[in-house]
Amino acid sequence: MDGDGEDSANCDGLHKHPRSPSNSEGNSHKQMCDSEDSPSSQQQCLPQKIQWSKGQVAARDYKVAVQQLIKFSISSFCARLASEYAYPDRMTQVLWAKEAWKERCASYEIEMAFNSEIIQIITCRMSHLTSQVKGKVHSLIENIYGFEHGSRESVKSRNRRLACQLKNKFGLCYRNLGDKKTKVPRSRLFHMKLNQKAENLLWYSNKKDEGVMFEKLFTLFPIPALALVYAAAEYCVDEWVDGKRTDISFSCGEYKEAYDKHLANLNKFHLRTKDHGILNGILKEINDNGRIHAKVDLADVRDADCLSDDEIHNVIRKYQQGSGVNETGDEDENEGSQSEDNRCEDE
Structure with a gap:
């Protein structure tokens, strides 16, 4: 399917919230397995190109929103290769690429069709x-x-x-x-x-x-x-x-x-x-x-690495005895006046 169709407002940016697939998407899944082009649908916008590269097709040939979908689909496709099997046959490659595309579109509530070029871009990542x-x-x-x-x-x-x-x-x-x-x-x-x-x-x-x-x-x-x-x-x-x-x-x-x-x-x-x-x-x-x-999960901090309960109770007791007055500020002021006096004596 070529990218010369009309573009809808939903296809200009990927700002939709994720949603769960509908029954109609499940019915269309079987149809998509029969061809590398998605079936025509009035609800789907077509992936539009902004340029035509010479030689091998590239994601940069498409509009930014399509590029983002391709990028996300490639990540999903590669994750599946790593987690299931790194050398699937051609039919399985195409099937996984289509499912990755549909998953990304569904997560952004976008009805965008794919074409054989997009499937080729995704499946080429296997050798990469x-x-x-x-x-x-x-x-x-x-x-x-x-x-x-x-x-x-x-x-x-x-x-x-x-x-x-x-x-x-x-x-x-x-x-x-x-x-x-x-x-x-x-x-x-x-x-x-x-x-x-x-x-x-x-x-x-x-x-x-x-x-x-x-x-x-x-x-x-x-x-x-x-x-x-x-x-x-x-x-x-x-x-x-x-x-x-x-x-x-x-x-x-x-x-x-x-x-x-x-x-x-x-x-x-x-x-x-x-x-x-x-x-x-x-x-x-x-x-x-x-x-x-990857700096995702912070390492667990043991209780022994923190202040003891006795030390915390002592701080609370001293705070209560001082009627809640923060003594730190007074000490800082005294330190400041002392340092000022010292500077005067030096002069």
């Missing part, structure tokens, strides 16, 4: 998300796992052994890799430093990040999002298998294969340990610390 995760994780791998740069053979040999350990049977998912020579086993599964550092960069960088805005999806940090981080980490470890870091070409297919493997492993672990709440505790901790990092 995976690339972003890889980029953020890439900056952490070297320090967290201890890879070193150097031309000495001893350094290269150590890097090769480390990369082999990390890739062997989900080794990168352990905090401590152990030592075969001394028969020390690996320990602290899924408690790596990578967990919190990567999640803070990707989903909790500020109060407007997806981990905060979509609280219902991130109350327990999503397992699929954790699998995406582990898949990116494995991809980055592959760059060190020859002893020194070498850029390797990014393959979406190989990335997806690693993602599916880590997702299945996490789901299996969660199923077997669900009664003990092991993984749930890890996921809750990631979200709690992430929200603190």
Whole structure:
């Protein structure tokens, strides 16, 4: 659907209050799944363009109100990718993009149609998300796992052994890799430093990040999002298998294969340990610390950090004995007169 229709007053700005979807919206949902253009409706205004970019379509081609809806829809779409599955097929991508658009419109009480270009803008964020995760994780791998740069053979040999350990049977998912020579086993599964550092960069960088805005999806940090981080980490470890870091070409297919493997492993672990709440505790901790990092929730202040009850009662008693007079002001005046006298004596 093109953006040459008449614009209504409700489409000029996003200032409406959220509302719940009506029955008519539920009936139209099935129709929208059949095409990347929304069905024509007299109640819907059409997304209007203000310019035409050459090449790939961009959100900036549309009016400001449409740009905001696209932005919000992209956030919702990416949050769903992180919380459900990062590599849905094309039909599922389109369905999720349409649902994200309708959700944003409903929250602002706007009846605005979408078109195939808008759906394309939203669904393109899938590849952007995976690339972003890889980029953020890439900056952490070297320090967290201890890879070193150097031309000495001893350094290269150590890097090769480390990369082999990390890739062997989900080794990168352990905090401590152990030592075969001394028969020390690996320990602290899924408690790596990578967990919190990567999640803070990707989903909790500020109060407007997806981990905060979509609280219902991130109350327990999503397992699929954790699998995406582990898949990116494995991809980055592959760059060190020859002893020194070498850029390797990014393959979406190989990335997806690693993602599916880590997702299945996490789901299996969660199923077997669900009664003990092991993984749930890890996921809750990631979200709690992430929200603190985003400065959303203030850290709990213990009662011991405050004045004691006796100290407060003493202040109340002295206040009552002084008939409610604030003695601070008198002291300040005296201090001021004394300092004035001192200055005169100095002169």
